[in-house]
Each structure stands twice: as structure tokens, then as C-alpha cells.
Amino acid sequence: MAGQRTRRRIPEATVARLPVYLQLLSDQFDAEVTNISSEQLAALGGVNAAKVRKDLSYLGSYGTRGVGYDVEFLIFQIKRELGLTHDWHVVIVGAGNLGQALSGYGGFGERGFPVGGIVDVSPDKIGRAIGGVRVRHVDELAQIVQSRDISIGVIATPGPAAQEAADSLVAAGITSILNFAPAIISAPHGISVRKVDLAVELQILSYHEQRRVNARKATTLKAVPGQRGRGASA
Amino acid sequence: MAGQRTRRRIPEATVARLPVYLQLLSDQFDAEVTNISSEQLAALGGVNAAKVRKDLSYLGSYGTRGVGYDVEFLIFQIKRELGLTHDWHVVIVGAGNLGQALSGYGGFGERGFPVGGIVDVSPDKIGRAIGGVRVRHVDELAQIVQSRDISIGVIATPGPAAQEAADSLVAAGITSILNFAPAIISAPHGISVRKVDLAVELQILSYHEQRRVNARKATTLKAVPGQRGRGASA
DNA sequence: ACAGCTTTGTGAAAGCGTGCACAAGCGTCA
DNA sequence: TGACGCTTGTGCACGCTTTCACAAAGCTGT
Numbered sequence: 223m224a225g226q227r228t229r230r231r232i233p234e235a236t237v238a239r240l241p242v243y244l245q246l247l248s249d250q251f252d253a254e255v256t257n258i259s260s261e262q263l264a265a266l267g268g269v270n271a272a273k274v275r276k277d278l279s280y281l282g283s284y285g286t287r288g289v290g291y292d293v294e295f296l297i298f299q300i301k302r303e304l305g306l307t308h309d310w311h312v313v314i315v316g317a318g319n320l321g322q323a324l325s326g327y328g329g330f331g332e333r334g335f336p337v338g339g340i341v342d343v344s345p346d347k348i349g350r351a352i353g354g355v356r357v358r359h360v361d362e363l364a365q366i367v368q369s370r371d372i373s374i375g376v377i378a379t380p381g382p383a384a385q386e387a388a389d390s391l392v393a394a395g396i397t398s399i400l401n402f403a404p405a406i407i408s409a410p411h412g413i414s415v416r417k418v419d420l421a422v423e424l425q426i427l428s429y430h431e432q433r434r435v436n437a438r439k440a441t442t443l444k445a446v447p448g449q450r451g452r453g454a455s456a
Numbered sequence: 457m458a459g460q461r462t463r464r465r466i467p468e469a470t471v472a473r474l475p476v477y478l479q480l481l482s483d484q485f486d487a488e489v490t491n492i493s494s495e496q497l498a499a500l501g502g503v504n505a506a507k508v509r510k511d512l513s514y515l516g517s518y519g520t521r522g523v524g525y526d527v528e529f530l531i532f533q534i535k536r537e538l539g540l541t542h543d544w545h546v547v548i549v550g551a552g553n554l555g556q557a558l559s560g561y562g563g564f565g566e567r568g569f570p571v572g573g574i575v576d577v578s579p580d581k582i583g584r585a586i587g588g589v590r591v592r593h594v595d596e597l598a599q600i601v602q603s604r605d606i607s608i609g610v611i612a613t614p615g616p617a618a619q620e621a622a623d624s625l626v627a628a629g630i631t632s633i634l635n636f637a638p639a640i641i642s643a644p645h646g647i648s649v650r651k652v653d654l655a656v657e658l659q660i661l662s663y664h665e666q667r668r669v670n671a672r673k674a675t676t677l678k679a680v681p682g683q684r685g686r687g688a689s690a
Numbered sequence: 691a692c693a694g695c696t697t698t699g700t701g702a703a704a705g706c707g708t709g710c711a712c713a714a715g716c717g718t719c720a
Numbered sequence: 721t722g723a724c725g726c727t728t729g730t731g732c733a734c735g736c737t738t739t740c741a742c743a744a745a746g747c748t749g750t
Contacts, residue, residue, distance in 0.1 A: 232663075235737060241659040245638060249615075259697065267640055272700095272739055279699055287698040288746040304659050305666025312658070323557030324654075329638075333655035335662075373665050374658065381483075397668060398661040404479060404563075406501055414664040416657050420558075421567035423650050424546070424608065425475040425538050427632040428569075429466075430648040431607050432539025434631060469707060493727065506709055506730090513729055521728045522716040 232303070236277045242267055243277070244300045251293050259290035311338030311372045313396070315387040316379035317347040317357045320402055324378055325353040335374070339366040343383075360387075364394040374398045381405035388415075466537070470511045476501055477511070478534045485527050493524035545572030545606045547630070549621040550613035551581040551591045554636055558612055559587040569608070573600040577617075594621075598628040608632045615639035622649075 232240075246266045250258055260278070264271035278285065281299050285291045301307055312335050314321050324330070325337045340352060341360040350357050358366065366372065375391035377384050377399060384403035391399055398414040401407055409415050466474075480500045484492055494512070498505035512519065515533050519525045535541055546569050548555050558564070559571045574586060575594040584591050592600065600606065609625035611618050611633060618637035625633055632648040635641055643649050 233736075237660055237663050238656075240663070241653070241656040242640065244659075245615075245653075246640065249639075261697080268642060270739065272741090273737090275698065276700080276738085283699070285698050286746065287744075288696045288748095290697065303663070303666075305662045305669070306659065310658070310662055310665065319561045320563065323561040327553045327557040329554065329654060330658070333638075333658070335655065335658045374661055381479075398665055400657055400661060404567075405483075406476065406480065408502060414661055416661060418652065418654070418657055419475070420563060420652070421569065422472075422475040423634055423652055424544070424564070424567070424569045425478075425540065426471055427608055427634060427648055427650060428539045428544055429471050429474070429537070431544065431632055432537075435539070467707075495727085504709060506711090507707090509728060510708085510730075517729070519728050520716065521714075522718090522726045524727065 230280055232280045236280055237304075239267075239269075239273075239277055240300050240304055243274070244297065244304070244306075247293055247297045247300070251297060256293055257290050258293055258296075260285070262290075306334055309334050309336055310374055311336055311370045312374045312376050312400075313337075313339040313341065313363065313366055313370075313372050313391075314376045314378055315341055315360065315363070315391060316377065316383070316403070317342035317344075317350070317352060318378070318380065321378035322352050324376065324402065325355060328353065338370040338372050339363075341366070360390055363390055367394045367396060372396070374400065377401045377403050377407070379403050466514045470514055471538075473501075473503075473507075473511055474534050474538055477508070478531065478538070478540075481527055481531045481534070485531060490527055491524050492527055492530075494519070496524075540568055543568050543570055544608055545570055545604045546608045546610050546634075547571075547573040547575065547597065547600055547604075547606050547625075548610045548612055549575055549594065549597075549625060550611065550617070550637070551576040551578075551584070551586060552612070552614065555612035556586050558610065558636065559589060562587065572604040572606050573597075575600070594624055597624055601628045601630060606630070608634065611635045611637050611641070613637050 243263065246263060247258070260271045260274040264274045267274070275285075278291065278296070281303055284296060284299055312330065314325055314337060317340050321340060321342070325340055330337055337353060337355050340355050340357045341363050342348060342357055343360050347357050348359050373396060375396040375398070377387045377391070379387045381404040384401060384405040385407050387403070388399060388401070388407040388409055392409055392413060397412070399407070399409060399416070401415060401417045402419070404419055404421065406417070407415065477497065480497060481492070494505045494508040498508045501508070509519075512525070512530070515537055518530060518533055546564065548559055548571060551574050555574060555576070559574055564571055571587060571589050574589050574591045575597050576582060576591055577594050581591050582593050607630060609630040609632070611621045611625070613621045615638040618635060618639040619641050621637070622633060622635070622641040622643055626643055626647060631646070633641070633643060633650070635649060635651045636653070638653055638655065640651070641649065
């Protein structure tokens, strides 16, 4: 017992999976399951049990051999590691279709990321309320960020305006950016940037559909031996 | 020259990057750039040039040594590989906040994935028009799918209803699913499933924010040596 | 107290993705 | 025609991720 300050550097791949475990565990908690094994958790998530154990082991040794993990305790530990013990307000840049969709959809707030502000450059958008939040001018960004102690910014502008939005966010003191705009943005070292492009996901599916079509054509000529799908356990 | 039927099995990581290249190339094409080197493309995307070349080499040898790649031709080749030579209609299951947001946001149609139908189970949602498409009952799914030859389904239901939605989609003949619901779904072998959870992305950012805060605390005790950010080239 | 069953935590191996470095190839210019 | 400069395409090595396999450890029942 050398104290709780463990030398942990959680691999990025594991960090990306922790929210999934958290979700599954929360579902189980709601279903009044108090204890769960890595095998069960793996089955729920459609992944390998050893992977689950290794992932969880980065948090510390919170399981009990022969028994499994205490659901509630594990939820708390994952939340603590992910920094989800308190809400993080976010500010959205861009009040067009995408920005309205994101803030109107209440999912952010429900999951601990309430919308603390929306800004835009267009005068005819400013002043309108979206999802209970009034749209303000992008020049007020720094003030919004500071008054609510916001560190996460969401870019929901058209592609060409994304870099400018990113620059504004950085200037306002934001340290993490979630970019929904169809453009690659650059940010100074030390700023976390993640990109989500809904169309990209569809294009990846399109690729697999395309292959399926090609495979069907080829079948008339020659039997196809191996074909690995991406589906989870049936 | 043994013909165009190359033995290609494109790595998943590469498939996920092809849409990004496509985007960058399209931007360049609009800017009337006709030729581009892997180095330039890499700079635009914030990635390694060797990676770009290796990725593109999976499509075939479409570059010219000493010169680079023809932008327009490369766009066509990527589109062909991704199956983007024609539109893919999609059907959305769930007309709640998320479903409305997704279909109201016109980004799908703009990028070659027009919304071919929206279904829900709730009688008070059916009949309403969202983004120009009328909401129909989930029982009509098979008919919608067949009439428009749709193979991609989008799940935009609440978490608990996601699996049922997936089952309905599969029963209706869908072969690819994009799941926006906060739940892990399982599908039969051969069905492609991708999951996008907006909250998960924020949680990953939250983790890095959390670490930043912890690092700041630790600074008062001991200097922090290494600290790798995720930002692109400044 | 101990045997037997269950499940964790983790070393080690295998697999996959990334980036370097360079030969091969293409265009240009004398 | 030949030499030179530039850029592609790719072999190879490295590092990260996944998976296997098993010892260590806890619980239960006798």
C-alpha cells in the first residue's frame, strides 16, 4: 500500500472504452445488479473478457477474485477517473443547423455536459433561444467561458469557419475542443482536439456496403471463402 | 498488368481515413488545385506523409513519381472505393430529439446520404414532417426499405429501445447500422454496425481535462516531466 | 482447517498500425 | 540522350493493442 497515487498512464484505447463500461454498468445498476464479472461485462459490451480486466486494472485492483466487481463501486471509480464527478459546462460555436441540433437534443446535459452558452457571428441568429440557451455573439466568448469556468468547446460551424472558431475558443481559454465541422482544425500544443464527422461514419458503412455488392457480383464467378463482418455477438 | 481486380483488403484504419482525404482533396479541388503531393496532403490532414502514401497505395498506384497525385482522379478513385459514386438513402428509426436533430440537420443529404424515411412507434409523432420527410410507423419499415432500396439504417432512439430498433432494421433487410443511441446493440453476423455516442466523445475530453487539473495540482509538489498533448501541428 | 470452484490480475506472445529510410521511377532541362 | 532532382511505393523495425494462459486469491461447504 504505497498510497493511492498510482503510476498510471492509461492507454488511449482504454480511455475510449471506459465510457462504454460506465454505460453498461449504469444500466446494470438500474437493473439492481450489484455485482458483475469481467466475463459478464465483456458479453454485454461484445468484447474480450481479458481486455475488460486489463482495462479495469488500470484503475486499480477493484475486483474481488472469485467474485467479480462491485457495480456501484466500479461506477464510482470510472467516473472519478474520467473526471465525471461533477458537470462540465460546454460552449457551442455555431448556431446553424448543426448547432441547433446539438443543443436542442438534450443528450449533452443529461450526461453531465450542460450547454453553458451558444455563440454565432450572424446577427439574425443572435438573441434567439435554442434549447433554453440564448445565442450570443462570438465576441462574448471569453466572458462566457470565464463566467462559467468552461473548458470544453464544441465547434458546430460550417467547414470553412471551423478553424476560425477553434482559434476563438483557444483565445477564450478553452483547453478541449470537440469538432463536429467537416474540416481538420489545428490547435496549439496542449489543447485536446477530437473530431466527429457524422458523414464520415456513413462513408465507412458505405465502404462495407460497396464491398458486399462487389462480393455478391464475384460470387457468380467464384465462391467467396472468408468474410468477416463487424457485427457483435448475435 | 493482371487487370484491375487487385487483391486488396484495405485495413480498417485506412478506411477510416479515406473519407478525410476525400474531404481535403475536395477542398483543394474547389480551390482549383489540380495536383498534390503526399507531403502536402499530409500537412493538410495533420498526419504523416508516409501514412498517406501507404493509405493511397491500397487503392492502386495512382500517383506519379516526381509529381504527386492528380486531385480530381484521386477523388474519383476514393469515391469509387468507398462506394460513393451514387447516393445511399438512409432510414432513421426514432423521431425524438435525436432523430429530429439528425434529420433536421441537412448534413446527411449534402454528403450523399439523403434521408429516405423516418419511423417511430409513438402515434403522436407519426404523420409529422421533419426536414421534409413524413414520420411513419415502424411497421412500415420493410416497405420503406424495399421501395427505396435502402441498406443503411440509423438508430436514434433512447438507449433502451435501441436493440429493438436494430432488430426491426435487420428484419426489414438493412445490412448496415449507424447507432447513435447510448446502448450497445448486437446484430447478426454480416451486418455492419458502427456506434457514435456524442457523450462518449465528451467523456474522453473530460478525462484529459481531469488529468490536466491533477497535473496542475501535482506541479506544486513536483515538476511534471513529460506531457503529451493531442493537438495537431500548431 | 482445507479442498475445490470461481474469478481476478498480469506476464508473455501474437497481431496490427505507424513511421523511417531508400530504391525505383518519372519529368525536366541541357 | 543523359544527368539530375523530386516524389512515390514499400520493406523493415518499432511500439501499441489485443489475446492467451495461468498463478494468485477469495469464497463456500464440509
